[in-house]
Amino acid sequence: MWIQNAWYVAAFSRDLEHALLPRTMLGKAVLLYRGRDGKPVAMADKCPHRGVPLSLGKLVDGMVRCTYHGLRIDSDGQCRHIPCQTLIPAQARVTTYPVAEKYGFTWVWMGEAALADAALIPDVHWMDDPDWTACGGYHHVGADYQLMNDNLLDLSHESYLHDKTIGNEAVAEAPVKTTVNADAVRVHRDILNCEPPPFYVKATGFTDRINRWHTTIFTPPSFNLIENGSYPATAGRDQALERRVIHLTTPETATSCHYFWGVARAYQRDDTVLTEFIRQQSSNTFDEDKAMLEAQQRSLGDAAGSAFPVALCTDVGPIQARKLIQKRLAGEHAASV
Numbered sequence: 001m002w003i004q005n006a007w008y009v010a011a012f013s014r015d016l017e018h019a020l021l022p023r024t025m026l027g028k029a030v031l032l033y034r035g036r037d038g039k040p041v042a043m044a045d046k047c048p049h050r051g052v053p054l055s056l057g058k059l060v061d062g063m064v065r066c067t068y069h070g071l072r073i074d075s076d077g078q079c080r081h082i083p084c085q086t087l088i089p090a091q092a093r094v095t096t097y098p099v100a101e102k103y104g105f106t107w108v109w110m111g112e113a114a115l116a117d118a119a120l121i122p123d124v125h126w127m128d129d130p131d132w133t134a135c136g137g138y139h140h141v142g143a144d145y146q147l148m149n150d151n152l153l154d155l156s157h158e159s160y161l162h163d164k165t166i167g168n169e170a171v172a173e174a175p176v177k178t179t180v181n182a183d184a185v186r187v188h189r190d191i192l193n194c195e196p197p198p199f200y201v202k203a204t205g206f207t208d209r210i211n212r213w214h215t216t217i218f219t220p221p222s223f224n225l226i227e228n229g230s231y232p233a234t235a236g237r238d239q240a241l242e243r244r245v246i247h248l249t250t251p252e253t254a255t256s257c258h259y260f261w262g263v264a265r266a267y268q269r270d271d272t273v274l275t276e277f278i279r280q281q282s283s284n285t286f287d288e289d290k291a292m293l294e295a296q297q298r299s300l301g302d303a304a305g306s307a308f309p310v311a312l313c314t315d316v317g318p319i320q321a322r323k324l325i326q327k328r329l330a331g332e333h334a335a336s337v
Contacts (some may be wrong), residue, residue: 001129001254002027002221002251003111003220003221003325003329004026004110005062005332006110006111006120006220006221006333007107007108007109007120007121007122007223008026008058008107008108008221008248008250008251009105009106009108009111009248009250009258009260010023010025010030010032010106010107011023011032011106011109012105012106012136012138012260013104013105013106014165015077015104016032016033016034017031017033018033018034018059019059020055020057020058020064021033021035022045022053022055022259024058024253025108025110025258026108026110026250026251027251027252028044028158029044029045029046029055030043030044030045030108031043031044031045031053031055031064032099032108033059033064033107035062035075036061036062038270039075039099040098040100041072041096041099042078042096042098042099043064043075043097044095046094047066047068047069047071047094048051048073048091048092048094049069049071049092049129050068050069052066052068054073054094054280055067057079060072062075063075063080063181069082069083070082073093073094076096077093078092078093079092079093079094086192092139097109097110097113097295098116100118102118102121103121103124103125103127104128104134104262105124105137105212105248112216113125117306122219122223124223124225124246126177126244126246127203127246127305130263131266131269132244132266132269133264133269133270133275133291134262134263134264134265135262135276135282136260136261136262136263137260137261137262137279137283138185138258138259138260138261138291139259139286139287139289140256140259141256141257141258141259141289141293141294141299141317142256142293142294143255143256143294143304144251144255144256144257144297144305145222145250145252145257145306146222146224146305146325147234147296147304148247148249148257148259148302149222149224149249149322150226150318151292151293152218152247153154153187153218153224153317153318153321154187154315154317155171155187155189155214155216155226155316156171156172156314157292158171158172159171159172159173159289161292162197162288165198165199165281165284165285166197166199166200166281166285168194170191170194170195171189171191172219174189174190174191174210174318175189176313176314176317177189177319178316180320180324183219183220183324184218185217185218185291185317185321185324186215186216186217186218186220187215187216187218187244187319188213188214188215188216189213190211190212190213191212191213191214192211192233193209193233194209194210194211194212194233195209195322196230198206199281199285200212200230202277203250203274203278203281204230204241206231206232206234206241209232209233210230210231210233211230211232212228212229213227213228213229213230214226214229218317219326219327220321221251221325222250222251222257222326223247224247225246225247226245227242228242228243228244229242241265241266241267242265242266243264243265243266244263244264244265244303245264245282246261246263246264247260247261247301248260248261254305255304259286261282263278265278306322
């Protein structure tokens, strides 16, 4: 159902503390926390004794103490203490997952541990690059993660769903160019000589007609980067103000996902008021996406995994992205048999 051998975001690094954070990822209950050394830990959220969620317990001396019978599980998944007995059964251990911190996120590898190469973490350096200023947030979305991919690869919906912030009819009318290679899908739009939407007026200061572009770059299983910029229609692209919009989606269940996002800009980097405006407006915009995707999930039900009863020219990107996912899934299946 899901690609296993990939890095998925489990949390913002700033949100991971010396406290227990439960999170369901790829249908599995995972427990996150910082160990004694301050490094992140990810393990199955299930006591090996009676199956109680370890997240109901607490950290004691850097170990997770089950709240039912007091077993203490160390960061390597091994039980170190059982009240009233010194012998610790070999089976008294918990599955752990490779975990890494990069770009301000905590990443977890849910698949074969030997394949967990940190070099495979998607490049979203804009989130902590000193030449960019970034803000971000999180939404829990009650929809199949592939619906989120579809949403980000067909931005024509900006014209209608986000007409009070980032969209106007010029977006949907602009021609779309889609290119595909073995590892990614790229969907590009140039939106020329258009009125600046409300968000653009405040975020850029452009009040007259503008040229704008956005390019969504999808890499499996669920990472979308939008390259975005705008400049006055009477000027050249060398005067463009650019942003990078990062979308990192982690499947939770067949009908829900974790959606981590960030917006980074390369201009007016020290303007904290502008940063907060962008964060709040982006959050409001993604609230609209969340409501729409959840309504779509309710309508489609089990068909959300193959949701193109009528395909339009703007669906080429989403369809190709689903094909890349299926190719990766088939490869993993072939490697496991």
